[in-house]
Amino acid sequence: MSLESYQAIYARALKRKRSEAILESLLNEPLHVRQIAEIGDDRFLAEFTKKVFQSGFVWRVVRNKWPDFEEVFWGFDIEKILMMPEDMLEKKATDPRIIRNYSKVKTIKENALMIHDIAEEYGSFGEFVAQWPGDNIVGLWDYLKKNGKRLGGNTGPYALRFLGVDTFLLSKDVEDYFFQHAIITGSARSKRSLTAIQDAFLTWQQQSGRSLTELSQLVAYSSGDNYVGVQ
Numbered sequence: 001m002s003l004e005s006y007q008a009i010y011a012r013a014l015k016r017k018r019s020e021a022i023l024e025s026l027l028n029e030p031l032h033v034r035q036i037a038e039i040g041d042d043r044f045l046a047e048f049t050k051k052v053f054q055s056g057f058v059w060r061v062v063r064n065k066w067p068d069f070e071e072v073f074w075g076f077d078i079e080k081i082l083m084m085p086e087d088m089l090e091k092k093a094t095d096p097r098i099i100r101n102y103s104k105v106k107t108i109k110e111n112a113l114m115i116h117d118i119a120e121e122y123g124s125f126g127e128f129v130a131q132w133p134g135d136n137i138v139g140l141w142d143y144l145k146k147n148g149k150r151l152g153g154n155t156g157p158y159a160l161r162f163l164g165v166d167t168f169l170l171s172k173d174v175e176d177y178f179f180q181h182a183i184i185t186g187s188a189r190s191k192r193s194l195t196a197i198q199d200a201f202l203t204w205q206q207q208s209g210r211s212l213t214e215l216s217q218l219v220a221y222s223s224g225d226n227y228v229g230v231q
Helices: 006-017 020-025 033-037 041-054 059-072 078-082 086-092 102-122 125-131 134-147 155-163 172-180 191-208 212-221
Strands: none
Touching (some): 006 020, 006 191, 006 212, 041 078, 041 155, 086 102
């Protein structure tokens, strides 16, 4: 099956949302590259940690406890966390103010080390992300999966999106779209599938001039059961 045009996707999303004003109000613009470079290393660690804890858990519970996470882990200060001995980390994992899951708590120090090592080379983790080629966002996903802890699947990509990094997401609606249009088969996470999906988004980007973030949302709004914004 040939790839749908951006215009066809937008037209279908527009029909479902009933007006251009409603549809455009639902689209989020990513940060500019220089803004990404200015994001603090502590904020990357905080968002990675939040998404690790939200994975397979009720997001609302994590959000409600998040101010306590920030307090318990010193605002995710990289240097303080790396200086923390293992017995202190174990003790913090039992603090009733946070979600007591030691295997996930351990990722905080492990991902802090990844961020620290990258910052040593690039000046900051934000600078590293800002310099990453925008036409290979799945490469950044793969880097986080291989070099971070528990940042595979949707965890790393969702963290990037919430921080304002321009990326598409493989939500259920987006995955279903690519299966239904026979652009991918088998696992959506295979190298072949990810390449095909990224190529599709890059084609739509060339046709529209829109960000990967906006295009990902448009695909979701144009298909599946996603009726956000419809009254």
